[in-house]
Amino acid sequence: MSQMWALYAREVHRFRKLWMDTVFSPIVSVALYLSVFGIVVGGKMIGNLSYIQFVYTGLLSMMIVNSSFSNPGFALIISKNVGTIIDLQLAPIKAWKIGMAYALAALTRGLVTLVVAVLATIWFIPSFGLHNIVYLLLGLVLTGLEFGMLGVTFGMKAKNFEALTFMTTFIMQPMIFLAGVFYPVAALPGVWAKIAVFNPIHHNINILRYAATGYSDGNPLVSLGVVLVISLILFWAMYFVTKKSIRV
Amino acid sequence: MNALSISNVSKLFQSPQKKEFKAVDMVSFSIEEGKIHGLLGPNGAGKTTLISMLSGILSPSSGSIEIFGTDVVRETEKAKQMLGVVPQELVVEMAFTVEEVLYYFSGMYGVPRAVRKKRIAEVLEDLSLSDKRHERARSLSGGMKRRLMIAKAILHKPKFLVLDEPTAGVDVALRQKIWDLVRRLNSEGTTILFTTHYLEEAEQLCENITLMNHGVIVKEGRLKDLQNEFSKNVIHFELFDRSVKHIEAVREIGMEYEYPLVNLAADLDRIAKHYHGNIKSIRSEAASLEQIFLDLTKN
Numbered sequence: 001m002s003q004m005w006a007l008y009a010r011e012v013h014r015f016r017k018l019w020m021d022t023v024f025s026p027i028v029s030v031a032l033y034l035s036v037f038g039i040v041v042g043g044k045m046i047g048n049l050s051y052i053q054f055v056y057t058g059l060l061s062m063m064i065v066n067s068s069f070s071n072p073g074f075a076l077i078i079s080k081n082v083g084t085i086i087d088l089q090l091a092p093i094k095a096w097k098i099g100m101a102y103a104l105a106a107l108t109r110g111l112v113t114l115v116v117a118v119l120a121t122i123w124f125i126p127s128f129g130l131h132n133i134v135y136l137l138l139g140l141v142l143t144g145l146e147f148g149m150l151g152v153t154f155g156m157k158a159k160n161f162e163a164l165t166f167m168t169t170f171i172m173q174p175m176i177f178l179a180g181v182f183y184p185v186a187a188l189p190g191v192w193a194k195i196a197v198f199n200p201i202h203h204n205i206n207i208l209r210y211a212a213t214g215y216s217d218g219n220p221l222v223s224l225g226v227v228l229v230i231s232l233i234l235f236w237a238m239y240f241v242t243k244k245s246i247r248v
Numbered sequence: 249m250n251a252l253s254i255s256n257v258s259k260l261f262q263s264p265q266k267k268e269f270k271a272v273d274m275v276s277f278s279i280e281e282g283k284i285h286g287l288l289g290p291n292g293a294g295k296t297t298l299i300s301m302l303s304g305i306l307s308p309s310s311g312s313i314e315i316f317g318t319d320v321v322r323e324t325e326k327a328k329q330m331l332g333v334v335p336q337e338l339v340v341e342m343a344f345t346v347e348e349v350l351y352y353f354s355g356m357y358g359v360p361r362a363v364r365k366k367r368i369a370e371v372l373e374d375l376s377l378s379d380k381r382h383e384r385a386r387s388l389s390g391g392m393k394r395r396l397m398i399a400k401a402i403l404h405k406p407k408f409l410v411l412d413e414p415t416a417g418v419d420v421a422l423r424q425k426i427w428d429l430v431r432r433l434n435s436e437g438t439t440i441l442f443t444t445h446y447l448e449e450a451e452q453l454c455e456n457i458t459l460m461n462h463g464v465i466v467k468e469g470r471l472k473d474l475q476n477e478f479s480k481n482v483i484h485f486e487l488f489d490r491s492v493k494h495i496e497a498v499r500e501i502g503m504e505y506e507y508p509l510v511n512l513a514a515d516l517d518r519i520a521k522h523y524h525g526n527i528k529s530i531r532s533e534a535a536s537l538e539q540i541f542l543d544l545t546k547n
């Protein structure tokens with residue numbers, strides 16, 4: 001197990017070294033979104049929540065999803081390009097442990113970024129509190145791990161930067177934007193509201209928003225179940241892809 | 249006990265056009281524990297493919313590979329733990345310093361945190377890299393990167409060290425240093441397999457060699473036996489006065505004379521007595537590894 005933690009420590013050290021890119025820039029994005037949406041639609045109410053409270057939880061969720069996905073994704077692609085992927089191929093570590101080391105480092109980056117972002121921006125959010133600590137902890141850990149594992153799967157599978165950029169630009173970003181970061185999915189017209197429920201990211205946002213504010217776009221327990229099942233599926237996907245990638 | 253046993257190993261690759269190519273074809277050989285073994289062959293012979301298979305990076309299409317009795321395919325992690333591998337290509341971490349690279353890599357081999365720094369200091373000292381420990385690995389020169397890769401491979405004190413062309417592109421002084429390190433590690437009990445293009449290197453270090461060409465083994469055995477087998481068994485000599493009467497069986501070849509060798513001491517004595525003070529130079533010819541290599545791979 002110590003071998004897995006050494007790899008985890010290496011990946012955490014890597015994002016610490018590149019903190020401007022890995023921690024600071026997502027926080028700047030959140031701050032920019034907040035200022036724009038806060039000014040434009042700041043006074044609107046969604047249920048008992050002010051729009052700024054609603055969008056704030058959505059933006060923080062979006063930040064964890066993006067940070068957790070991109071951390072292993074880009075680290076692995078760079079490693080393939082430079083050739084240092086051979087370190088993973090040579091090391092006596094089982095494939096699932098390699099995957100988990102990267103996924104846990106992704107979770108760590110997601111949490112560090114979240115804490116720093118909250119400390120930097122919470123002063124601008126009126127009466128922001130905590131509704132359910134259990135949902136918050138489960139939501140944070142599962143979201144970080146889920147997208148960390150997705151990042152490992154794509155990082156291992158993708159042949160080059162273009163493939164990963166395609167994934168983030170044309171799949172992840174639309175899914176995040178249509179998951180209810182900026183609006184409640186129930187507000188979508190007709191069939192779109194039903195389709196949005198099948199967007200997995202919607203459930204991550206739902207859990208975290210419920211944990212922070214008590215507002216929910218559907219049963220939070222169902223969302224927790226969906227996230228748990230997707231995490232298990234992603235664990236197996238990550239395991240198989242990693243195994244195939246480290247032994248050709 | 250054998251440190252390495254390779255039995256009927258083949259590796260088949262498929263091109264994007266679905267064309268099959270056998271990079272390694274039914275290769276079998278073994279290396280006894282504590283030996284230095286050379287794996288030689290021209291470019292494309294299949295050496296690196298074979299090394300990738302025994303390192304657990306590539307799966308063999310057929311056959312089996314065992315490291316100290318542990319099957320590389322079935323018990324990959326256990327086999328990898330016994331191995332240290334220096335790959336041919338120079339690849340280093342972009343973000344980390346030399347010390348950080350070694351710290352995390354040794355951790356990935358289970359070297360306890362309490363002894364890691366001490367072990368890193370020892371290895372850096374051995375490879376004359378101590379003063380570079382806080383430098384970014386990517387900023388090192390080619391020779392230093394090569395030493396860093398060797399350092400990575402020996403940090404966890406592997407029982408079996410594989411070096412894929414460890415001296416490619418390094419200067420003479422460093423090459424000598426690497427040879428010394430290889431000899432010292434071997435004297436401490438490490439079994440060593442290395443590939444090289446420098447045949448003189450194999451002659452200096454190896455007792456046994458395996459010669460590969462086109463994915464198959466063309467010759468293997470003790471270097472001395474191969475030299476005997478391929479040597480021409482003749483004595484060559486030059487004379488000051490070429491008009492003298494010759495011993496029977498002496499043939500004139502250019503400016504030299506050739507005499508078939510049967511017993512080195514007796515034959516030298518016979519030539520010396522017959523030609524007396526007339527001999528300008530004399531040598532018996534043993535085949536160099538280069539000759540053997542060229543003979544066996546010319547087709």
